[in-house]
Amino acid sequence: MSSPKANGRELTFGDAIKEALAEELRRDPRVFMLGEDIAEAGTTFKVLNGLVEEFGPERVLDTPISEPGFTGLAVGAAMTGLRPVVDIMFGDFSGLIMDQMMNQAAKIHYMSGGKLKVPMVLRTTMGAGRRSAAQHSQSLHAWYSHIPGLKVVVPSTPYDAKGLMKSAIRDDSPVVVLEDKMMYKTVKGPVPVEEYTIPLGVADIKREGTDITLVATSSMVYVALEVASLLAEIGLSAEVVDPRTMTPLDKPTLIESAKKTSRAIIIDEGYEQYGVTAELASVIADGAFYYLDAPVKRIGAMNVPIPFSPALEDLTIPNAKQVFEMAKMLCGRM
Amino acid sequence: MTIDREHWLHIYEQMARIRAFEEQVNELYTGAKMPGLAHLYIGEEGIAVGVCETLRRDDYITSTHRGHGHCLAKGASVDKMFCELLGKAPGYCRGKGGSMHIADQDTGNLGANAIVGGSAAIATGAAFSSKRLGNGRVAVCFFGEGALGQGVLYESMNMAQLWKLPVLYVCENNLYNEYTHHSETTAGSMKARAEAFGLLAVEVDGQNVREVFEAAQRLVERARRGAGPAFLLCHTYRYHGHHVGDINRAYYRSKDEEQEWKTQRDPLKLLSAWMIEHQLADTGLIEQIEKDVTAEVSAAAAYALNAPFPAPDEVNQHVFA
Numbered sequence: 001m002s003s004p005k006a007n008g009r010e011l012t013f014g015d016a017i018k019e020a021l022a023e024e025l026r027r028d029p030r031v032f033m034l035g036e037d038i039a040e041a042g043t044t045f046k047v048l049n050g051l052v053e054e055f056g057p058e059r060v061l062d063t064p065i066s067e068p069g070f071t072g073l074a075v076g077a078a079m080t081g082l083r084p085v086v087d088i089m090f091g092d093f094s095g096l097i098m099d100q101m102m103n104q105a106a107k108i109h110y111m112s113g114g115k116l117k118v119p120m121v122l123r124t125t126m127g128a129g130r131r132s133a134a135q136h137s138q139s140l141h142a143w144y145s146h147i148p149g150l151k152v153v154v155p156s157t158p159y160d161a162k163g164l165m166k167s168a169i170r171d172d173s174p175v176v177v178l179e180d181k182m183m184y185k186t187v188k189g190p191v192p193v194e195e196y197t198i199p200l201g202v203a204d205i206k207r208e209g210t211d212i213t214l215v216a217t218s219s220m221v222y223v224a225l226e227v228a229s230l231l232a233e234i235g236l237s238a239e240v241v242d243p244r245t246m247t248p249l250d251k252p253t254l255i256e257s258a259k260k261t262s263r264a265i266i267i268d269e270g271y272e273q274y275g276v277t278a279e280l281a282s283v284i285a286d287g288a289f290y291y292l293d294a295p296v297k298r299i300g301a302m303n304v305p306i307p308f309s310p311a312l313e314d315l316t317i318p319n320a321k322q323v324f325e326m327a328k329m330l331c332g333r334m
Numbered sequence: 335m336t337i338d339r340e341h342w343l344h345i346y347e348q349m350a351r352i353r354a355f356e357e358q359v360n361e362l363y364t365g366a367k368m369p370g371l372a373h374l375y376i377g378e379e380g381i382a383v384g385v386c387e388t389l390r391r392d393d394y395i396t397s398t399h400r401g402h403g404h405c406l407a408k409g410a411s412v413d414k415m416f417c418e419l420l421g422k423a424p425g426y427c428r429g430k431g432g433s434m435h436i437a438d439q440d441t442g443n444l445g446a447n448a449i450v451g452g453s454a455a456i457a458t459g460a461a462f463s464s465k466r467l468g469n470g471r472v473a474v475c476f477f478g479e480g481a482l483g484q485g486v487l488y489e490s491m492n493m494a495q496l497w498k499l500p501v502l503y504v505c506e507n508n509l510y511n512e513y514t515h516h517s518e519t520t521a522g523s524m525k526a527r528a529e530a531f532g533l534l535a536v537e538v539d540g541q542n543v544r545e546v547f548e549a550a551q552r553l554v555e556r557a558r559r560g561a562g563p564a565f566l567l568c569h570t571y572r573y574h575g576h577h578v579g580d581i582n583r584a585y586y587r588s589k590d591e592e593q594e595w596k597t598q599r600d601p602l603k604l605l606s607a608w609m610i611e612h613q614l615a616d617t618g619l620i621e622q623i624e625k626d627v628t629a630e631v632s633a634a635a636a637y638a639l640n641a642p643f644p645a646p647d648e649v650n651q652h653v654f655a
Contacts, residue, residue, distance in 0.1 A: 032466075058466070064496070069455050069489025076459020079444055080394065081467055084459075099486075103449050104456060112437040112445060113428035114652040148653050172655035 011191040014047040014184035016158035017123075020165035021048070021085065023195065025055050028083060031169060034061040034070055035087025035123075044089055045125070045184050067096040071122070075105045078120040078174070085169060088124040090132075091178060094140045097122075105174040106149030119172045121165075126154070127180035127219055127269060128317050134305040137313075139218070139269040142276045144176045145246040151175040151200055152246035156221035158189040160244055163198030171200065180219040180269075187222075201248030205257070209239035212263040212327050215254060215280055216242060220267040226320040227327060236331055246276065254280065255287035262293040263330045267318050272300030294330040299323060339614045345387055345543055346609065347623050349379040349602050352403045354624070354631040355412055359402065359419065359433075362635060363578045368419055370432055375403035377573035380601030381506050382407035384546025385474060385566070388554045394442045394460040394473040396453030399434045400506075400572075401446030404476050409441040412631055416638030423644040430644075430652070442471070451477060451484030454503070458490040461501035461563070472557045473501045480511035482520050482527065491531045491563065500557035502550070503528065503565045506540065508572040513586045528565030540568030541599040544608070571595040 011019065024031050033051070035043070039062045042049035052060040063070040067088060074084035088097060105118045126139035145152045151173055155161035161179065168175035206221055207228050216224035221242050228238035241257050243250060258264045264284050266277040277298035285296045302316040328334055356376045362368040375382065378400075386395065386407035397404040405415060410426065418425030419433050426438050437445035444460060447453040457475030464471040481487055482505065494501050511519050528535040536553060538545045546568060553564040573596055575583055583592075609615040 064489070064492055066489035066492065068486045069458075069493055072455020072486060073459040073462055073490070073493060076396075076444070076456035076461075076473075077463045077466075078459070079456065080460045080463035082463050099449060099452065100455065104447075104452060108437075108445065109655050110652045111427060111431040111435040112439075112652075113426070113430050114655075115427070115439050116437055116445065117655040119655070151654070 007192070009191060009193060010188050011158045012185055013158045013161055013179070013187040014045065016162040016191050017165055017179060018047055018051065019191070020162040022051060022054065024166055024169045025051070025059060030081065030083045031085065032059040032061060032082060033085045033087060034063050034074060036063055036065055036089055038062060038087045043087060045181060047184055067093050068100055071097040071100040072104065074120050075100055075108070075118055078118045079108065079116050083119050083169060085121045085123060088122060090136050091124045091126045091140050092135045092138050094124065094143060098143070101144065101150065101174070101176070102147045106147045109173065110149060117172050118174045120174050121168045122174065122176045124176070124178055125181040126178045127182045128301065128306050128313060129182050131308065131310055131313065133308040137306040139178070139301065141178045141246055142270045142274070145276065145279070149174070150247065153177040153200065153244070154218040154246060155179070155244060156218050156242050158187065158191050160198060160204065162191055163196050164200065164244060166197045167200050170197070175200070178218070183219055198244070200245045201250055203241055203243045203250035203253035205239060205253070206242050207238065207240040209237035209261065211237045211261055211331055212265065213239045213241055213257040213261045214265050214267060214323070214327070215284070216240060216267040217276065218269060220269055220318060223318060223320050223323060224267055227323045230320065230324045231327055234328070234333065236327070236333070238327065243280070249283070251283050251287060254283055258284045258288035259291040262291055264296045265323060265326055265330065266296070266298040267323055268300050269317060270300055271303055272298065273303045275300045297326055297330060299326065337612060337614065342605070342609055342614055343623070345383055345547070346602070346605050346620070347627060348383045348387070348407055349543065349605065350624050351412070351627040351631070352379045352382065352406050353602060354627045355402060355406060355415065358631045358635050360574070360578055367639065369421060372433055372578045373400040373576065374574040374578065375400050377595065377600070378506055378508060378540065378570045379403055380543035380546050380605070381504065381540045381568045381570055382476070384543040385504055385550040387547055388551040389472065389474065392442055393471050394444050394457065396444050396457040396460070396473070396475050397436070397446035398450070398453070398477055399446065399448045400478065401434065401436060401476070405436045405438065405443055405446065408443050410436070410438050410443065413634040413637050416634050417641050420638050420641070421643060422638055422641040424641050428644055428648060451481035451487050453477070454481065454484070454487040454490040458494050458499060458501050461494065461499035462497065464500055465497070470558060471500070472554050474504055475501060476504050476506065478511075479505055479507040479509070479516050479520065479524065481505070482524060483511070488527070488531070491528060491533055491565070494563035495531045495533055498560060498562040500560070501563045502553050502557055503533070503563065505565065505567045506570055507567060508570050510572065510576070510586065512576045513580070515586065525565070525567050533563050533565045535565040535567065537567045538569070540570035541601045541604060543601055543605050571599065
């Protein structure tokens with residue numbers, strides 16, 4: 001695990017992201033941010049509070065409620081010398097901006113034979129559990145990951161979120177960063193004061209183990225870590241692997257872990273059908289086939305629109321009990 | 335008014351080059367030598383040339399699926415254009431873009447776009463960069479009247495006016511959204527749509543290149559000095575079908591209508607008649623220009639037909655920058 005030497009300093013997930021943005025805004029005058037209520041309001045999640053005071057409204061730009069328009073504006077600005085960071089409040093609004101991302105941003109470098117570049121970052125949110133119902137709760141990173149030309153980042157810790165965000169802003173390709181909105185304030189972790197970046201495309205082993213591999217993304221890393229603790233109590237050693245980026249995907253680390261443990265479960269908060277879990281399971285099934293002692297299993301969000309009622313919503317999100325039972329079964333402990 | 339003979343001869347030559355290019359495309363396509371789709375610009379040449387002749391080389395344009403004319407008017411060369419249309423390696427995009435995606439950063443061409451209205455926000459973003467970087471560049475967004483149905487155009491106009499961006503939205507109203515007359519798709523006034531956002535909106539006869547040029551010059555200069563975006567509505571006509579394969583058009587427009595535009599309102603004929611009337615040219619000179627561009631276009635097409643295709647390993651290149 002890439003363990004930061006933070007000398008005791010801890011930041012929340014949201015503050016780590018804000019620090020990454022502030023550092024990049026200071027470092028490079030071409031960087032600017034745009035989105036709905038990101039300036040004085042600091043976003044609806046209050047993640048960007050204070051940035052407009054330091055950088056001014058030209059570089060922390062409030063936009064009309066026109067997601068396709070300002071996302072497309074960012075694509076054009078990125079093609080012509082700026083490095084925009086677009087803020088899309090809820091990942092569910094991806095439906096509004098998809099033409100700009102999948103037909104424009106993702107394809108312009110390729111379609112122009114490498115002449116034009118689109119160095120932009122799209123920040124948006126994912127994650128259910130906030131009682132926000134079907135249009136404010138989805139985890140749609142699979143949509144972006146399906147499109148060649150987009151890089152996709154799903155950080156799980158403050159340390160990763162900061163280091164990956166800085167790399168995303170410096171990347172010459174369009175990068176989509178999906179932040180779990182439930183983690184902004186609740187997740188806290190070590191973040192060094194010293195400057196650092198984390199390269200896109202390098203998975204991180206969040207806990208080492210020998211009996212089963214739990215591949216988990218974003219907030220599901222915490223579910224996997226909880227399951228690993230439960231498994232330890234019954235004498236099973238679980239390895240928790242966080243891919244950190246969907247594209248580029250660190251296939252070797254996933255495959256090597258599964259070869260070592262001979263069992264794997266993939267946990268992701270996107271819808272299970274045709275989702276991230278299927279892709280990652282196939283990578284492991286293909287790459288570690290001769291080392292596996294059990295079928296590769298996967299758990300995603302239930303294939304239903306996310307319901308409002310807390311009694312129902314919680315059923316749709318992968319949980320530790322589910323994963324624990326599945327892990328025991330794969331390890332022959334049922 | 336002082337008349338600059340070289341200027342109008344150059345404009346005529348550019349329009350004639352586009353027409354010759356498109357006629358050659360038609361020939362290649364119907365001769366099964368060109369893969370894919372071809373949307374011809376014939377009949378609309380006065381708009382691309384009239385607007386682009388008011389621009390600096392480093393000004394930006396974005397174009398459409400019917401974009402060959404815009405690319406050429408902005409300074410693209412016919413040989414690299416044909417190579418791109420045929421999917422050949424020396425093409426502007428190494429054959430990866432094709433007819434609907436020609437981009438050429440050396441002439442400020444940010445790319446043709448195969449999504450109707452797809453470049454409205456991109457052009458606005460280019461204007462945003464110009465303003466932010468203070469480089470004085472203007473962005474021109476070409477689109478057909480079909481794009482008036484796309485919401486992103488209005489979102490873009492709204493932001494352009496809010497932030498006084500140097501962008502000119504040029505609407506080429508060739509009457510038909512593909513195979514449907516605009517009266518069946520577009521309510522209210524086209525011009526008032528832009529005026530609602532406070533844009534300066536100007537309406538011209540797109541077949542009269544002099545009128546297009548004069549209006550564009552005024553609006554581009556205005557944008558360049560920071561006075562904000564504008565909307566230029568140009569009335570025009572698409573001589574051919576929506577694409578080359580659209581042959582039987584009687585169900586949506588009459589042969590008489592097509593004939594009337596071709597004989598009475600042709601942009602090349604109107605300009606050559608005006609030049610001859612003002613003794614800027616005679617019939618011989620006009621014919622010579624047409625002969626020269628036709629020869630240039632034929633040579634370029636022959637070059638492209640013989641040019642190599644990209645190597646197979648290029649398929650994986652340029653996915654990421």
